[in-house]
Amino acid sequence: MKFTVSWLREHLTFDASLEELSEKLTAIGLEVEEITDRAKELEAFRVCYVIKAEQHPDADRLRVCQIDTGNEVVQVVCGAPNARAGMKGVFAPSGVYVPGTDLLLKPTKIRGVESNGMLVSEREMGVSEDHDGIIEMPEDTEIGLQYAPLAGLDDPVIEIAITPNHQDALGVYGIARDLAASGLGVLKPLNTAAIAGTYDSDIKVELKFATDSAPVCSKFLGRYVRGIKNGLSPKWMQDRLTSIGLRPISALVDITNFVTFDLGRPLHVFDADKVTGNIQPRMAKDGEKLLALDGEEYTLSTSDCVIADDAGAQGIGGIMGGELSGCTEETTNVFIEAALFDPIAVATSGRKLGIESDARYRFERGVDPAFIESGMEIATRLVMELCGGEPSHVVSDGVGPEWQKSVDLRKTRVKALGGIDVTVDEMMTTLDRLGFAPKDNGDVISTEVPSWRMDVDGEADLVEEVMRMHGYDSIEAIPLPRLTTVALPSVDLGQRRVRMSKRLLAGRGMIEAVTFSFLSRAQADLFGGVSDEIVLSNPISADLDAMRPSLLPNLIAAAGRNQARGFSDINLFEVGGEYHSDQPDGQLTVVAGIRTGSTGERHWTGAGRTYDIFDAKADVLALLAEVGGPAASAQVVTGAPEWYHPGRSGVIQLGPKNRLAVFGELHPAVLDAMKVKGPVVGFELYLDNIPMPRGKRKTAKDPLSVSDYQAVERDFAFVMDADVSVDKVLRAAKGADKKLISDAKIFDIYEGDTVGEGKKSVALSVRLEPKDRTLTDDEIEAVSAKVIQNVEKTSGGILRR
């Protein structure tokens, strides 16, 4: 909402400086966003006298002028046809920024003649489009005066942000009313005296809405003014409108715009001669078309309210008038509309039709229901003043909505909610100034909410009214008292696991990314796909339309972008949600990471090692251990989802039903589809699936148990079918004697001619750690035999001798 200081003065008498005014507006909740002070911008543009204007020696259309600026005499080369000796003009010295040309003036030579500054036109000053010649000031103007005040440009424009609860401040009068309540200035009364009509309007009004619900147009006032002349509006009105960025059109249209911004009361004017029969506000027919004032044709539906006549729709109620019945310069009879529309209906229609208008903006926030008559009188007076004419009696239909509300304020509530001390006297005065007609009723102050404050409907609103007028500055910062003396962690174990995962992976050389929760459905399809219920109805773009079913696609796409930037070794991870339904339990918290390229770039010690699936497996096992998961006891099996390489991927699970993580090389076809260079290895860990520790939390660790007796290592090699999983072999070996065997490790895998087609040799080292004595050879032999027997039995292999 924009207005100028002089416009405000039409409604408010005040002495405050511009700065005080600005601070007060912000303090009462009308936040000042910008102040444009043309006088300040144009300070250097001053009245000057042209002493001499002679022909330029080398250019027919240029004149060399001697200028008296009041301080000195300077030479300026000027091309304007009206530059002549003896005139008074406006001079801009060197070093000044000229807004209309976007240039900084510098001393220069024009065709060999020195020029210091400029005689300016209105366009060059950015005050109008006039560029027929330089500005001519009246002969008696004092030399050296600033131009801006003389031209009426010393009127700062203030732009304030309007919150949805302040529909009362969508007119300059409402802003003045709020400022007056805050104590800055005195509100001037409006002249709303009724104008006597002299005849009955030719056009009648009849609301035509179904009676089973509240009508979208609850009240409609009309008035015929005949014999008017619609020309340009006067300069003062044009200046007002121009200053806030509106284009003056004609007196009638300007009046509607002016009243909209001056009083927050939208109006419409029909060319009465273009109205057929009577005005009938009603709901549109399905498919009914209307050419609106913006030149666009709109197709309406039964949820849009139209202002129609016998011929059809002539305007969209509360949103925009129609082109065909609009006023033009030829209009001689006008029909003025002042109506009230339902905020929700206007908002819905406006949004659906995509029309932004000053009327819609106000009606959807709520227009003062008790100001329709006054608005009509003020508009009539302006029409008569500007265009002449003879007014009819007002015609109307509808009674408007019930808006009266009573709200009580307990005297203790300002202190209890706001934390500030305000006397009852001050509360009463403030509420009175704001129009709440307060009454002191013992413990409470009873109020009647004014018609222009439809947002106020509860005690807390009144607390805010009192507080914003008193000043939020007086709220003192008080420390929040402690609830408990026991230091409890602010994160639970699940949240702690998220934090640990991030630090662990970063510690393993991976870089954390944060990517969007949505992606293209095509990419989602590569990763298991998503159901229709989690595809956005209104995505920001077609490639961000599906909620991600996995974190990997975004990371892989990120790898692709970084490959395009010239990086080949990429280690990225993300912790966040993946989505499988539109319900809270359809969102899983996942830690995912990818690695591609090698452990390092080419280096004097040799090239880095290419990442393979065992890097991903190492990452995910380390993660599992870090967050307190069963890293050692979980099973590693095949069967990872289809976006992994079928032969180079695995699942880490606790039994067949609880999948903790998947890892592996990404499927080459997936990488191809995403145009990313592979191989890429990755993992996904499902944090929610990791069991929580059972029993009471304890801080003491299990006691340390070490053996002082000599440990023994024995090596074995078995030949077995190539598809036997090594995990089985290790489990069999360890299971041979759970007390004695502390570890078993694979140290060689061999496939080749010597072991036979489809076979492999697996070499393992088994460590025996006796707890209470040194082992004898016989005992070692016995355990070894058990190892051999177990492994042979489980793997179907035989010991290599």
Place this chain on the structure above:
Amino acid sequence: MGPLFYLREIMQEIETLESELLSEISNAKDLNALEAVRISSLGKKGRLSLMMRGLGKMAPEERQTVAPKLNLMKQVVTDAIENAKHALNTAALEAKLTAERLDVTLPVRPEQEGRIHPISQVMDEITEIFADMGFTIAEGPDIEDDFHNFTALNIPEEHPARQMHDTFYLPEKADGSRQVLRTHTSPVQIRTMLNSEPPHRIIAPGRTFRCDSDQTHTPMFNQIEGLVIDKTSHMGHLKGVLKEFCRAFFEVDDVEMRFRPSYFPFTEPSAEMDIRCTFAGDHIKIGEGDDWMEILGCGMINPRVLAHCGLDPNEYQGFAWGMGIDRIAMLKYGIPDLRAFFDSDLRWLKHYGFVPMNIPTLGGGLSR
């Protein structure tokens, strides 16, 4: 030949052998040569050993003369070999060390350096500050229903505030309802109040979504919400909590701040908070200066919201605030472009990211 002559000859022979052996020892170029000398002298069939063995055949008086001589010689030779061995070892080690010389200016092996994203880092910082004030973290789903995201927060259908939200919608269901991507973290307030008993002191960080994308907006961003519900906390406490937060977060002794009346459907009275700052070139100094910077919205919980959550507004009251994590990360760490947060450009992540061991704590300092 008389025995004396014989004896003299033997003694002569011993002396000759000794000088020969000592000479061979000192000429031995390496440990192998030295070992050969040792074997040829002290080995089973070594010359010295043979002579020693010859003692047995000698007459006792001869032996009395020759034996000490031989023993002495054995000692001399043994010592000489040991010394030579030591000298050779030392020389060999020195040669080895010389040969092993490396150019220590060579670069080390490459290591991948991990980073924590600024959003995570700042979230950890914020958690640390509010943990100290007795707050716990609460979370909620990214996909919300209309009730939690709007209705319970006093944003009815068609309320103008819904338009400010640029909501992402999921498809309409058979019953006409549509799930939304939460437009703010405020639904977590509702979940907290509905699922547990007051008093509440929570912060709720997380992803939020609005259908908006330009220089300063991304369709996904991160917010953090705070909620306090009890029977006495008022706007003075709200200001106190936020002042404490600003001081701790921006790591300055004092932050001049201002509350301005504002509007949010879920708070009444509502305020926006500005803090003092100065813009010095591309850097912002927080806490003092001539400019105000808006950093968050806040207010007392609207009684209707309390009622929606089953709390009696005449018994319970409290406040809430919400702010952009990304935005305050940008402010604190001088990060210029919001969009870059979500682009995963390695150059950006390495530059603006944090090393893993830089864990923010109040005791150790939030930032280094």
